[in-house]
Amino acid sequence: MRRLRRALCLLALAGSTPTAWAQAEVAGAIAPTPDAPQSTDDSTAASPNGLLAPVLPPDMLDGALIYRQFRDGLADPDCQPQSTDAKWQRHFSHAPERLADREDDILPLFGYVVGVMRDADLPTEFALIPFVESGYHPGVSSSAGPAGLWQFVSLTARNHGVRMRRGYDGRLSPVDSTQAAVRYLKTLHGMFGGDWRLAVMAYNAGENRVLQAMQRAGVSAGNAHPTQLRGLSKTTTAYVEKLHALACSLEQAGDQPSWLTALQRPVPRLQPLELPSDFGSLSAWAQREGHDADQLAGLNPALSRMRSAPAGGSLWVLAPAPNGASPRISASDLIGGQDDGPNNGDADAPFLTRRAADDTDASHKVVRGDTLSTIARRYGVRTQQLLKWNKLKARAIIKPGMVLIVSDPSR
Incomplete structure (x- = not known):
């Protein structure tokens, strides 16, 4: 019911402000398509439903x-x-x-x-x-x-x-x-x-x-x-x-x-950028790089008194990142490169268990919080492939305890 109400809202939007984004959302709400793999670094040329959105x-x-x-x-x-x-x-x-x-x-x-x-x-x-x-x-x-x-x-x-x-x-x-x-x-x-x-x-x-x-x-x-x-x-x-x-x-x-x-x-796509060792001041760096100095100061109060990076260390600024910008911190950097995935959810499992013992490279046991898209990203496959291999419909609901095939069973 909520999905239908949201579709009607988007139809109203499309009638008053016919943007490509609104049209894409309405189309996705009325005629669902198989979920596409999601990434937070997606191109803005496609909506989450895989349809065209404003570039x-x-x-x-x-x-x-x-x-x-x-x-x-x-x-x-x-x-x-x-x-x-x-x-x-x-x-x-x-x-x-x-x-x-x-x-x-x-x-x-x-x-x-x-x-x-x-x-x-x-x-x-x-x-x-x-x-x-x-x-x-x-x-x-x-x-x-x-x-x-x-x-x-x-x-x-x-x-x-x-x-x-x-x-x-x-x-x-x-x-x-x-x-x-x-x-x-x-x-x-x-x-x-x-x-x-x-x-x-x-x-x-x-x-x-x-x-x-x-x-x-x-x-x-x-x-x-x-x-x-x-x-x-x-x-x-x-x-x-x-x-x-x-x-x-x-x-x-x-x-x-x-x-x-x-x-x-x-809105600005914010990314962590590494500051040069002798950046001078955040305001000066912002002006050189063509950023809004006031915006960066509000986002990065820790840098207000810094003039250079510490010896042997790095300083990061959160800023809009155009093409060719310094590499951003990835998720693996944020969590130290470890896979601290949730445990298998069994009642007798130790508190510190990571992934279920019976998970293999070919299967994954669903735990609370899992979604098809997050499972797909974890194993480097597409959501559509998970649906196909497990004979699931596009809007299937997965529940804790289910075991999903996560690699091509024909290989």
Whole structure:
């Protein structure tokens, strides 16, 4: 029903603002086609349905594509009234407006974080953590100690490799802090059986507290539910409710034609770029490279007092990246090159188990949070191939415990 409502909204958009993007979305909503492999580094020449969309310069993205990537990456898209907390939905009701607001314009930074989560095969609920922690402001700091987009305290930041020294606080770098957050979330996601809810509770309270609560409840990563875990603070238990309510606020905003119209605009495609060792100042570098100096200063508060990279080290700036730009940090860089995939979700499995023991190069056991597109990317195949090899329909729903063929069975 929601898909039909969204299709009607897009039809209305197509009638008033007949952009190629709107036409592509409507066509995809009315006549679904097999899912195409998704990549956060997609060409803007194609929509997520594989149809033509407005062609933008290589340093730009269509805002509607960012929203589509976020929505497609949700682990828990169920937004029925009984599954969400009305109090937190009201609290975060402003979030869609902020994404649509050209003056505030957090959409490019949100798009960067969503892209990193998709590249790392993590649920896009995790991309909402900065909404809760910092309001998506990289320079926010608190008298209590937390700072930056992800609101790390200094001890946590250092424990996760964030550089902090005189004149430079890596917590205020969206590159350094996101690198640390993704690495930590990847570990937690694997530790807790691919359950995003347990992972964010551990992110908030620490994994040891959550593990102890699970032991007291007599449950493991495969069968635990947040409501079963006693002894955790109300702040920690509410963390899941906040993120889910926020996700639902954004999901339901997609039913509003005016909101979709506001998203249909070019926004900068942000990438981490390595600064030269003697860049002088962020403002001077921005002017030399043709960037908006004020925009870069707002995105990269950690660089406000830096004039050169440290000896033997590198500094990264988050900036729009045209063709020929310095290589960006990849997902494998963000998570240290490790495959900390979720465990098999069995009730008796150890907490720290990674992939199921019976997964082989030819098969994959589905865990909570998996999607066909993320499984396809993990094994370097196309989503259409997974559908064909497993005799699945284009809109098939996969469930934890299913075993999928992930290589050509005819070979």
